[in-house]
Amino acid sequence: MRIKLSVFIALLVATVAVLPASVVAYMFYQQMHIAVEQTTKQNLALQSSLTGEKLTYRMEVLLSGLALFAREKGEAEFELSTKREINNRLRQFLNTYRIVNSLYLLDAKGQVVTGIGAAKKHVIKENFAAKPEFSIKPEPHGSFIFFDNSQLVHSVENPYGVAIITPVFNKRHELTSYLLSIIPSQDLPQLIGKHSKQFKVAFYHQGSWLAGDYWEANADINDYIHDIDIGLPNYGNLLSVSIHIAEPADRLMFAVEEAMTPIYGVGATLCLATLLFSFFIARYITASLSRFYQHINSLQAGVKDDYHPKFWVVELHNLYQIFNKMQLTIGQQLSNLQSKNSELKQADILRQQYLSQVESLNKELEEKVQERTQTLEETLKLVEESSVVLERVIRYRRELQGLDNIAVIELTLKYLKQSLPQMDMALIIQGDRYHQAAMKQTQAVFDLEQVLNKSMALGEEQWHQGVSALDDGTPVLRLGRNGSGLGCLALKQMPSSQFQHCLLMFVKELGSYLEIRKLTAELDFLARTDALTQLGNRKLFDETLEGFETQLDTEVGLFIIDVNGLKQVNDNKGHEVGDALLQKVAELIRHCSGGITDKCFRLGGDEYAIILAGDELKQSQTLYKRLLEEQPKMNFAFDVMGGYSGFSCSIGFASTANTIFSMLYSVADQNMYQVKREHYRDARTKKMA
Ligand SMILES: Nc1nc2c(ncn2[C@@H]2O[C@H](COP(=O)(O)OP(=O)(O)OP(=O)(O)O)[C@@H](O)[C@H]2O)c(=O)[nH]1
Numbered sequence: 001m002r003i004k005l006s007v008f009i010a011l012l013v014a015t016v017a018v019l020p021a022s023v024v025a026y027m028f029y030q031q032m033h034i035a036v037e038q039t040t041k042q043n044l045a046l047q048s049s050l051t052g053e054k055l056t057y058r059m060e061v062l063l064s065g066l067a068l069f070a071r072e073k074g075e076a077e078f079e080l081s082t083k084r085e086i087n088n089r090l091r092q093f094l095n096t097y098r099i100v101n102s103l104y105l106l107d108a109k110g111q112v113v114t115g116i117g118a119a120k121k122h123v124i125k126e127n128f129a130a131k132p133e134f135s136i137k138p139e140p141h142g143s144f145i146f147f148d149n150s151q152l153v154h155s156v157e158n159p160y161g162v163a164i165i166t167p168v169f170n171k172r173h174e175l176t177s178y179l180l181s182i183i184p185s186q187d188l189p190q191l192i193g194k195h196s197k198q199f200k201v202a203f204y205h206q207g208s209w210l211a212g213d214y215w216e217a218n219a220d221i222n223d224y225i226h227d228i229d230i231g232l233p234n235y236g237n238l239l240s241v242s243i244h245i246a247e248p249a250d251r252l253m254f255a256v257e258e259a260m261t262p263i264y265g266v267g268a269t270l271c272l273a274t275l276l277f278s279f280f281i282a283r284y285i286t287a288s289l290s291r292f293y294q295h296i297n298s299l300q301a302g303v304k305d306d307y308h309p310k311f312w313v314v315e316l317h318n319l320y321q322i323f324n325k326m327q328l329t330i331g332q333q334l335s336n337l338q339s340k341n342s343e344l345k346q347a348d349i350l351r352q353q354y355l356s357q358v359e360s361l362n363k364e365l366e367e368k369v370q371e372r373t374q375t376l377e378e379t380l381k382l383v384e385e386s387s388v389v390l391e392r393v394i395r396y397r398r399e400l401q402g403l404d405n406i407a408v409i410e411l412t413l414k415y416l417k418q419s420l421p422q423m424d425m426a427l428i429i430q431g432d433r434y435h436q437a438a439m440k441q442t443q444a445v446f447d448l449e450q451v452l453n454k455s456m457a458l459g460e461e462q463w464h465q466g467v468s469a470l471d472d473g474t475p476v477l478r479l480g481r482n483g484s485g486l487g488c489l490a491l492k493q494m495p496s497s498q499f500q501h502c503l504l505m506f507v508k509e510l511g512s513y514l515e516i517r518k519l520t521a522e523l524d525f526l527a528r529t530d531a532l533t534q535l536g537n538r539k540l541f542d543e544t545l546e547g548f549e550t551q552l553d554t555e556v557g558l559f560i561i562d563v564n565g566l567k568q569v570n571d572n573k574g575h576e577v578g579d580a581l582l583q584k585v586a587e588l589i590r591h592c593s594g595g596i597t598d599k600c601f602r603l604g605g606d607e608y609a610i611i612l613a614g615d616e617l618k619q620s621q622t623l624y625k626r627l628l629e630e631q632p633k634m635n636f637a638f639d640v641m642g643g644y645s646g647f648s649c650s651i652g653f654a655s656t657a658n659t660i661f662s663m664l665y666s667v668a669d670q671n672m673y674q675v676k677r678e679h680y681r682d683a684r685t686k687k688m689a
Contacts, residue, residue, distance in 0.1 A: 005286070013282035014275045021274050025267040032260055040222055040247060047199055048226035048245040051192050058191040059230045059239060062097055062181075063142075066166045067232070069093050070179050074168035083114045090116045099191060102152065102182040105168075108175050117182060142166045142232070144239040146205050153184035160185040160210050162239065185210035188241075204242040215246060222247050288313060382498065389502045392418065393509050400513050405429045412510055416489075419502045424492035428452050429514065430485055448490075451476070455488040466500050467491070477503060480511035486518070530602040532579060533586030541601035541609055548613055549661055557617045557655035558664050560672040561589065561627070563606035564648045564679055582606060584634055585649065592626040608649075609668075617655060627651055650676035 073089060081089075090103045094116055102117020143165050150159035166179040188203045188211045200223075202212035215223075223246035231238040288310045295307035309317070396415045400408060409427045416425060426448055454470045455478070467475045475494045480486035489507055528540035536544070548556045563585055570578040582602070589600050589608055596619045599611040612620055627649070634647050652672025659667045 005290070007283065009286045010279045010283035014279040017278035018271050018275050021267075021271045025263075025271070028263065028267070029260060032263070037222075041224065044199070044222060044224035044245055044247060045226075048224045048243050051201060051243050051245060052226045052228040054192040055188070055241065055243065056228055056230050058099075060232070062099060062183075063164070063166075063230075063232050063235075065093070065097055066164060066179060066181060067142075067234070070166045070168045074176060075171050086114050087116055090114075099183055099187055100181045101154070101184055101187070102180075104180040104182075106165075106178040106180055108177060110178065112180075113177065115180070142235040143237050144231075144235065146210075152182055153186065155184060155186055158184070158186040158211060160205075160208070167234075188212070198247060200244075200246045202244045204244060205240065207242075210241070212244075213246075385498070386501070389419065389505055393505050396506065397509055397513070400510070408510070408513075412489075412506065416503065416506055420495060420499055423495060423499075426451065426490045427487070427510075428455075428490065429479065429487040451490045452488070455490070456485060466504055467494065469494075477507045478511070479507060480515050486511060486514045530586075533583055533602045535586050535589070535608070536599070536601040538601070538603045541603055541611075544599055544601075544611055545665070548611075551613075554614050555617050555656050556661065556664065557612040557620050557653065557657075558668045559610040559612075559620075559623070559627075560603075560652045560665070560668040561585070561608040561610070561649045562672055562676060564650055564676065566606040581647070584647075588627070588630055588634060592630055593623060596623050612655075617657075620653065620655070624651065624653060648679065650679055 086105055090105065094100055094103055100117075102115060104115030104117070105113045107113050145163040145165065147161055147163055148159050149161065150156050152163075153159060153161040161182055161184045164179075164181040164183070166181070167175055168177045168179060170176045185203065185205075189201065192201070200213035200215055202214060203210040223244055226243045226245070227240070228243065229238040229240050291307065292309065292313055295305060295309075298305045298307070392415060396411070399411055403411060409429060412427050413425065416423075416427075428448060428451065430452075451470070451474060454472075454474075455476050458468065458470070458476075467477055469475055470490075475491040477489040477491075478486075479488055489503065491503075495503060528537055528543070529535070530537040545556075545558075548554060563581065566578055566581065569581055585606070585608060586600075586602060589610060593600050593610055597610060597612055597616045599613070601609045601611075603609050610623065612623070628651070631648055650672050652668045652670065652675060654664050654668035654671060656664060
C-alpha cells in the first residue's frame with residue numbers, strides 16, 4: 001500500500017507530538033507515587049501519635065483511679081478491715097477498671113495480705129517481695145514493673161504484663177501497705193479501643209514485643225514507631241512503651257493506583273486528542289504546501305492551473321510582506337542608528353580630546369600654582385632669614401664699635417661663618433696688620449697679598465654692586481664706596497644669590513663703619529692739628545698734658561717757645577711772611593725734637609710747646625741746646641726794631657721734678673717771659689751801644 005507523503009509527514013508530526021505527552025504522563029505518575037507515599041507516612045505518624053495519646057490518657061486515668069483508691073482505702077485504715085471486706089473493695093475496683101485483671105494488697109514489707117484476680121491461686125501464697133521483678137523498693141512511691149509470667153497474666157501465648165505498685169498511706173501519712181495491680185500486655189490494645197483495619201498496631205517494651213499485631217520488618221511495609229513514656233509525679237519510674245504502626249506496601253500501591261485511575265483516562269484521552277489534532281493539522285499544512293509547490297512549478301513551466309491559495313497562505317504572504325516592510329524599516333532604522341553611532345563616536349573622540357586638553361591645562365595650572373607656592377614659600381623663607389640676618393647685622397654693628405682692625409676682622413668672620421659655615425673666606429682691611437688676622441682665619445686658602453693687590457688693581461668698571469671676580473676667578477666684595485680702598489672680602493667659591501645678599505649686608509655694614517671711622521679719625525686729626533704748621537694744636541696739647549696728670553710716677557717736662565718780634569715782621573713784611581716765619585719755627589721745633597719726642601704743639605699765635613715725659617726728660621738739656629744752636633742757622637733775616645736782624649725765640653722750661661704738675665705750664669711760661677725780657681734788654685743795650 002502506498003502512503004502519501006503528506007500522510008507520512010502528518011503521522012511523523014503526530015508521533016513526535018505524542019512523545020512529550022507520554023513523558024509528562026510518566027513524570028506525573030512518579031510525582032503521584034511520591035505524594036501518596038509521603039501522605040501515607042504522615043498518616044502513619046499521625047495514627048501512631050494518636051494511639052500514643054490514647055494509651056497515655058487511659059493509663060493516666062487508671063493510675064489516677066489507683067491513687068484515689070489507695071488514698072481512700074488508706075485513710076479508711078485497710079489493716080483494720082477483714083480480708084473479706086478488703087477483697088470486696090478490691091473487686092469493686094476491678095469491676096470499674098476491667099483492664100486490671102488482678103489486684104493485691106501487700107503489707108509495708110511487700111508480703112501479700114490478700115488479693116483478687118486471675119492469678120490469685122498462683123501468687124497469693126507466695127512472697128512477692130522475694131521475687132526480683134516485684135522487689136519493693138524502700139521509697140514510699142509507686143513503680144511500674146514489666147514482667148514475663150504466664151501464670152500472672154493467665155495466658156501461655158502472651159506471658160507479658162505490667163505490674164503497677166501503688167503505695168497506701170494512713171491518715172498520719174505513714175506507709176501502711178501497697179496495692180499491686182496486674183495488667184496483661186495482651187489487654188493493652190483494649191486501652192486504645194478500635195482502630196482502622198488498614199493499619200497494624202503493636203506494642204513493644206525495650207525492643208520486645210508486648211501485644212498487638214506482630215509483623216516482621218521488611219521492605220514491603222511502611223511502618224512508624226512512636227515512643228511514649230507514661231508516669232505520674234509520685235511514681236519512681238516511667239512506663240515506657242513503643243507503639244509500632246504499619247501499613248502494608250500493597251495498600252500503598254493500591255492507593256496510588258486508585259489516585260491515578262482518573263488521570264490515566266484523562267492522559268490517554270489527551271494523548272489521543274493530541275495525536276489526532278497534530279495529524280490533521282500536519283496533514284492540512286503539508287497538503288496545501290504541496291499544492292503551492294505544484295502551483296509554483298506550473299508558473300515556472302508557464303502552465304495555467306486553477307490554484308486558489310488557502311487563506312493561511314494568503315495570510316502567510318501578507319505576513320511575508322509585512323516582514324519585508326519591517327525588514328526595510330528596521331534596516332533603515334539600523335543604518336540611521338549606525339550613522340548616529342558613528343556621529344556619537346566622533347563626538348566621543350572630540351570629547352576625549354577636549355578632556356585631555358582640559359587635563360593638560362589643569363596639570364599646567366597645578367604646576368604653575370605649585371611653582372608660585374614654592375616661590376612664595378622661598379620668599380617667605382628669605383624674608384624670615386633676612387630678618388634673622390638683619391638682627392645679626394644689628395648686633396654686629398653694636399659689637400663693631402671701638403674695635404681695632406684685628407678685632408673687626410675676627411668679629412666679621414665670626415658673623416659671616418654663622419651664615420656660611422662651609423665657605424672659606426678672608427677679610428682684608430687696608431691699614432694696620434690686616435693680613436696677620438686674615439691669615440690666621442684662612443691660612444692655607446688664600447694668598448692674601450696677591451688677593452689684596454689684585455682687588456686694589458680692579459678698575460672701577462670691574463667692581464660690581466654685589467660680588468666681583470678677580471682674574472683668577474676668586475669672588476671678592478669691596479669694603480666701602482668707590483675709591484675708598486678700605487679693603488675687601490675674598491671667598492673661595494661663588495656663593496648662592498641668597499647668601500650673596502647676606503654677605504652684602506655685612507660687607508656694607510663693615511664698609512660704612514670703616515668709612516665713618518676713617519672720617520672720624522680725619523676729623524679728629526684736623527681738630528687737634530694746627531693748620532698752618534701741622535703741629536698739634538692747643539686742644540691736643542691740653543689733652544696730652546691732662547693725660548699725664550694722673551700718671552703720678554711719670555716725670556713730665558715742658559718747653560714753652562715764643563717767637564720774638566712777630567708783630568714787627570707782620571707789620572713790616574706782611575702777614576704772609578709772618579706765616580712763613582711761623583712755619584719755619586715749626587720746622588725748627590720738629591727738627592730739634594726729632595729722635596727725642598713727637599709731642600710738639602703750636603699753642604696759638606707765635607707760642608709753641610714741647611712735652612717730654614718719662615725717659616724723654618733725660619734729653620731735655622740736649623733739646624734745649626739744639627734749639628739754641630739751631631735758631632741762628634735759620635735762614636730768615638729781617639729787621640727788628642730798625643737795625644736788628646735775624647731770628648730768635650724765647651724758650652722757657654719747667655719740669656715736675658722741681659714744680660707741681662698744676663703749675664707746670666705757668667712756671668715754664670714765666671721762665672719763657674724771663675728769657676724774653678732778657679732778650680729785649682740785651683737788644684735795647686745793643687741798640688743804645
Ligand atoms: N702772620 C701772622 N701773625 C700772627 C699770627 N698769629 C698772631 N700773629 C701776630 O703775632 C703778633 C704777636 O704779637 P706779640 O704778642 O706782641 O708778639 P711779638 O710781636 O713777637 O712780641 P713779643 O712776643 O713780645 O716778642 C700779633 O701782631 C699777631 O697779630 C699768625 O698766625 N700769622
